Amino acid sequence: MERIIGIDLGTTNSLCATVFDEGPEVIGEGDNSVTPSVLSRIDSGWLVGQEAQQRRISNPENTVFSIKRLMGRDLEELGELVNELPYQIVEAERKLLKVRIGESEPYLDFTPQELSAEILKKVKQRAEAALGEAVEKAVITVPAYFDDSQRQATRAAATIAGLEVARIINEPTAAAIAYGLDEKQDLQKDGHVAVYDLGGGTFDISILKLSGKIFKVVATHGNTQLGGDDFDQSLVEILKKRILQEYTQAQFDDPESKQILRKTAESIKIGLSLSPENEYTLDFPKQDISFTDNFKVEDFESLIFPLVEQTLESCKHVLQQAKLSLDQIDEVVLVGGSTVVPGVRREIETFFGRSPHVAIDPYKVVAIGAGIQGHLLAGGRRDFLLLDVIPLALGIETLGGTFSKIITGNTTVPVEESETFTTNVDDQTSIDVNIYQGERELIKDCRALGKFKLHGIPPMKGGFPLVEVMFRVDANGILTVSASEKRSGKKAEIEVIPFHGLTQFEIERIMEDSFEHAIDDFNERQLIEFRLTAERVFQGIEQNWNVAESALSGTERDEIRRQMEVVRESMKKQDSQALKAQLDVLGELTRPLADTAMGRSILTELQADGETS
Amino acid sequence: MAYSEKVIDHYSEPRNVGSLDKSDLNVGTGLVGAPECGDVMKLQIQVDPETKEIVDAKFKTFGCGSAIASSSLATEWVKGKSIDEAMSIQNTEIVEELSLPPVKIHCSVLAEDAIKAAISDYKSRNEN
Amino acid sequence: MAFDQPACHTCESTLVSRLFCFSCNALQPFPREMDFFEVLGFPVSFEIKSSELEERYQELSLELHPDFYGLAPEAEKLLSETASAILNTAYKTLREPTLRASYLLHLQATKQKLDERSLPEGFLAEMFFLQEELDELLGSGNAVDLSAMREDMQNRKKDIEADYAPLFKKHEEQPEDSGILQQLQTHLNAERYLRRLLERIPAAD
Numbered sequence: 001m002e003r004i005i006g007i008d009l010g011t012t013n014s015l016c017a018t019v020f021d022e023g024p025e026v027i028g029e030g031d032n033s034v035t036p037s038v039l040s041r042i043d044s045g046w047l048v049g050q051e052a053q054q055r056r057i058s059n060p061e062n063t064v065f066s067i068k069r070l071m072g073r074d075l076e077e078l079g080e081l082v083n084e085l086p087y088q089i090v091e092a093e094r095k096l097l098k099v100r101i102g103e104s105e106p107y108l109d110f111t112p113q114e115l116s117a118e119i120l121k122k123v124k125q126r127a128e129a130a131l132g133e134a135v136e137k138a139v140i141t142v143p144a145y146f147d148d149s150q151r152q153a154t155r156a157a158a159t160i161a162g163l164e165v166a167r168i169i170n171e172p173t174a175a176a177i178a179y180g181l182d183e184k185q186d187l188q189k190d191g192h193v194a195v196y197d198l199g200g201g202t203f204d205i206s207i208l209k210l211s212g213k214i215f216k217v218v219a220t221h222g223n224t225q226l227g228g229d230d231f232d233q234s235l236v237e238i239l240k241k242r243i244l245q246e247y248t249q250a251q252f253d254d255p256e257s258k259q260i261l262r263k264t265a266e267s268i269k270i271g272l273s274l275s276p277e278n279e280y281t282l283d284f285p286k287q288d289i290s291f292t293d294n295f296k297v298e299d300f301e302s303l304i305f306p307l308v309e310q311t312l313e314s315c316k317h318v319l320q321q322a323k324l325s326l327d328q329i330d331e332v333v334l335v336g337g338s339t340v341v342p343g344v345r346r347e348i349e350t351f352f353g354r355s356p357h358v359a360i361d362p363y364k365v366v367a368i369g370a371g372i373q374g375h376l377l378a379g380g381r382r383d384f385l386l387l388d389v390i391p392l393a394l395g396i397e398t399l400g401g402t403f404s405k406i407i408t409g410n411t412t413v414p415v416e417e418s419e420t421f422t423t424n425v426d427d428q429t430s431i432d433v434n435i436y437q438g439e440r441e442l443i444k445d446c447r448a449l450g451k452f453k454l455h456g457i458p459p460m461k462g463g464f465p466l467v468e469v470m471f472r473v474d475a476n477g478i479l480t481v482s483a484s485e486k487r488s489g490k491k492a493e494i495e496v497i498p499f500h501g502l503t504q505f506e507i508e509r510i511m512e513d514s515f516e517h518a519i520d521d522f523n524e525r526q527l528i529e530f531r532l533t534a535e536r537v538f539q540g541i542e543q544n545w546n547v548a549e550s551a552l553s554g555t556e557r558d559e560i561r562r563q564m565e566v567v568r569e570s571m572k573k574q575d576s577q578a579l580k581a582q583l584d585v586l587g588e589l590t591r592p593l594a595d596t597a598m599g600r601s602i603l604t605e606l607q608a609d610g611e612t613s
Numbered sequence: 614m615a616y617s618e619k620v621i622d623h624y625s626e627p628r629n630v631g632s633l634d635k636s637d638l639n640v641g642t643g644l645v646g647a648p649e650c651g652d653v654m655k656l657q658i659q660v661d662p663e664t665k666e667i668v669d670a671k672f673k674t675f676g677c678g679s680a681i682a683s684s685s686l687a688t689e690w691v692k693g694k695s696i697d698e699a700m701s702i703q704n705t706e707i708v709e710e711l712s713l714p715p716v717k718i719h720c721s722v723l724a725e726d727a728i729k730a731a732i733s734d735y736k737s738r739n740e741n
Numbered sequence: 742m743a744f745d746q747p748a749c750h751t752c753e754s755t756l757v758s759r760l761f762c763f764s765c766n767a768l769q770p771f772p773r774e775m776d777f778f779e780v781l782g783f784p785v786s787f788e789i790k791s792s793e794l795e796e797r798y799q800e801l802s803l804e805l806h807p808d809f810y811g812l813a814p815e816a817e818k819l820l821s822e823t824a825s826a827i828l829n830t831a832y833k834t835l836r837e838p839t840l841r842a843s844y845l846l847h848l849q850a851t852k853q854k855l856d857e858r859s860l861p862e863g864f865l866a867e868m869f870f871l872q873e874e875l876d877e878l879l880g881s882g883n884a885v886d887l888s889a890m891r892e893d894m895q896n897r898k899k900d901i902e903a904d905y906a907p908l909f910k911k912h913e914e915q916p917e918d919s920g921i922l923q924q925l926q927t928h929l930n931a932e933r934y935l936r937r938l939l940e941r942i943p944a945a946d
Contacts, residue, residue, distance in 0.1 A: 379811060399679070400682025401682075414825045416823070421718065422718050463716075647858075648857070648859075648860060648934070
């Protein structure tokens with residue numbers, strides 16, 4: 001059975017999980033199971049993960065983090081965030097956002113999709129190393145409130161990373177599966193579950209109805225621009241104020257200072273979840289500033305309260321949409337690293353009037369749920385079903401700048417709906433189909449997704465043509481649109497110009513470019529590794545051949561020489577597993593030399609090789 | 614092109630929202646609905662007794678944004694027209710290759726119905 | 742147009758739902774135009790037990806959903822996605838009384854021409870008046886009066902909804918009486934106006 005892993009591509013951290021014989025679990029041990037969603041530019045490539053994390057202060061302009069907040073967005077929507085981030089963001093063609101790397105021309109501009117792809121590539125590589133097999137297919141999670149552009153961007157990133165996306169699923173829903181299918185968790189089998197998911201950059205609240213085998217999302221609400229990062233930012237503002245009281249001339253606009261403040265804010269936040277007071281020091285060596293102070297937990301809680309309150313407003317809203325009252329919620333589940341922040345959990349408990357489930361690590365639960373879903377999609381089980389919804393209404397612009405919904409928010413997917421429209425003006429021969437997502441009356445308050453024109457409508461009296469616009473949303477929550485004029489039978493051109501995303505052509509071109517530089521094929525990487533190992537082993541043998549002459553018989557030495565030839569032949573071929581097998585044989589032959597320096601060094605090589613593969 | 618810009622500019626700020634004096638003999642009032650959608654619209658015209666021209670028009674629509682926008686355009690159109698001209702509402706500005714967003718079907722008849730109803734009301738009250 | 746009990750195209754057993762055969766677990770090729778009753782496998786009638794509908798929906802979802810066709814050939818994957826979409830729409834329509842009534846009327850009104858815009862006498866004027874009153878109440882923020890209006894409209898809506906079942910039953914018993922379906926149309930139109938009013942009144946806290 002093929003393996004489909006689950007990947008949680010988070011704002012702050014990324015993880016992956018799969019179903020092992022013992023059950024679903026994250027892939028990798030301890031620190032190896034988490035890849036910080038940070039990347040830092042070096043020479044002609046990227047450092048990704050922990051190594052990049054370390055460069056946030058030493059190299060702030062070229063170290064990119066929280067890229068999830070840029071996915072599927074344009075410059076205007078990001079607002080203040082652009083100034084808060086230490087790396088440069090520019091607007092490219094079609095209002096696409098790009099991160100600009102480099103002090104001077106020629107700059108290197110990267111879309112968020114390409115950057116997220118680098119993170120996914122790293123996650124993929126680490127998974128392959130841990131599992132000892134190629135990883136090609138994955139279920140990727142997104143916030144439930146992600147709109148069509150944001151989902152498309154995520155899918156594009158995975159494609160660029162060389163992953164086939166088996167499904168895009170919503171993070172709260174993934175968490176619900178992890179809890180619901182875990183017998184130990186004792187989640188009520190037939191009831192309403194509220195999943196409160198506060199991550200680094202996004203917030204979701206989803207209400208699910210668990211009924212027999214079915215996990216059905218009833219309603220979902222949230223904010224894709226609200227998360228732990230905003231707690232940090234609030235802290236940063238206070239820290240600035242405090243410093244300015246003592247150092248009135250202090251400046252914080254350069255990237256390095258921004259990052260120093262940011263990192264300190266993060267560690268204060270983390271520190272306060274462990275103890276009621278946190279002492280910190282801020283050093284700005286270039287400005288000769290050294291500032292020491294402490295932060296109390298109650299001050300932190302009042303600071304973030306307005307943000308937490310926003311999440312509770314969302315909770316009220318989602319209950320209304322679900323047509324449920326608070327006492328009809330049977331269970332509450334907490335997900336996301338930011339739910340461990342002081343004060344947050346207490347507010348949630350007060351609001352819902354019950355203790356939330358936190359037993360499954362809130363950092364891991366989404367990945368685990370995605371891994372379980374991957375297992376189902378691979379045919380590994382059939383005993384549950386997710387029925388998710390589209391979070392926001394979809395529709396088109398109608399004359400006057402008004403938004404006409406074709407699919408309402410919180411509709412179960414997959415769904416297909418069509419509506420018929422007409423012209424208002426005589427002899428109108430072309431109709432603009434501008435596609436939007438949102439809940440407001442006017443398009444200017446909704447999100448533009450894309451557009452196309454339906455040409456060649458025979459001139460008729462206004463109100464006569466019958467233009468059927470068909471919307472189809474798949475199980476990933478992603479939309480395809482078609483339109484035709486029924487009287488003439490004219491169909492619309494199929495090419496939709498996406499407003500915030502990459503076209504299929506652009507994605508393919510990016511992949512072609514990266515393929516020339518990167519070696520991401522599992523087999524190829526293994527070949528390189530084993531060939532290198534073989535070279536080192538040969539070197540070891542040659543350097544210590546004089547010891548072998550005393551420790552081994554003539555026959556044994558001949559066998560070693562012969563096996564070295566066999567290995568050399570195998571190195572010329574493309575089969576990594578065959579090469580490994582021959583290296584193992586060579587290892588066996590040099591085993592009698594275990595007690596000598598040479599033997600030990602060879603065996604160490606081969607043993608080390610065995611662990612990393 | 615000038616026409617489409619005019620139309621769109623007009624729609625983003627609906628004009629002529631309000632009421633005229635129903636009891637005034639020079640005012641015609643029409644009340645129409647589009648039950649498919651739950652829209653209801655009242656449209657009133659003020660007619661100059663000598664020239665028989667529509668000198669003012671006001672409307673009030675409760676319904677979707679599309680209906681409001683369509684009503685707004687209709688009231689702009691009738692102003693300055695004679696009653697007979699208004700009865701046969703036709704957009705006389707013929708444009709080639711005009712590309713505009715579509716309208717909801719019921720909206721395209723709502724305003725027309727409202728104008729006819731208002732004129733009908735005016736005529737019936739001024740029969741003598 | 743009635744569901745004429747076609748047979749499964751694979752094993753020839755009688756189909757319960759037009760989309761799927763429970764006997765041999767095969768997706769059925771289906772025509773674009775299907776009525777929602779045959780999709781879910783219920784007789785064409787207003788009365789449906791909601792627990793039975795729920796159960797059938799779950800049963801079918803567990804068979805049709807694209808998640809279970811991950812390894813299937815491309816054509817079958819597409820079929821499952823379309824089938825699921827239709828199933829979801831059918832369920833959504835039949836589950837809610839007003840949507841169900843509206844849909845059933847649309848199915849049954851083929852033989853007679855209905856005035857689709859019929860409303861009770863004076864109703865439109867009343868709705869306009871109430872909307873203007875609502876404008877005022879919303880402006881003044883008078884919670885008591887808003888609450889009273891909400892309750893009033895909700896009761897009127899409930900009264901209308903209570904009439905669907907008896908009217909459809911009457912139509913079954915007296916299909917020659919063309920007035921019955923027209924009454925239903927008038928009811929549904931009125932219900933829509935009441936619903937629009939209610940949408941504007943903020944929910945009770």
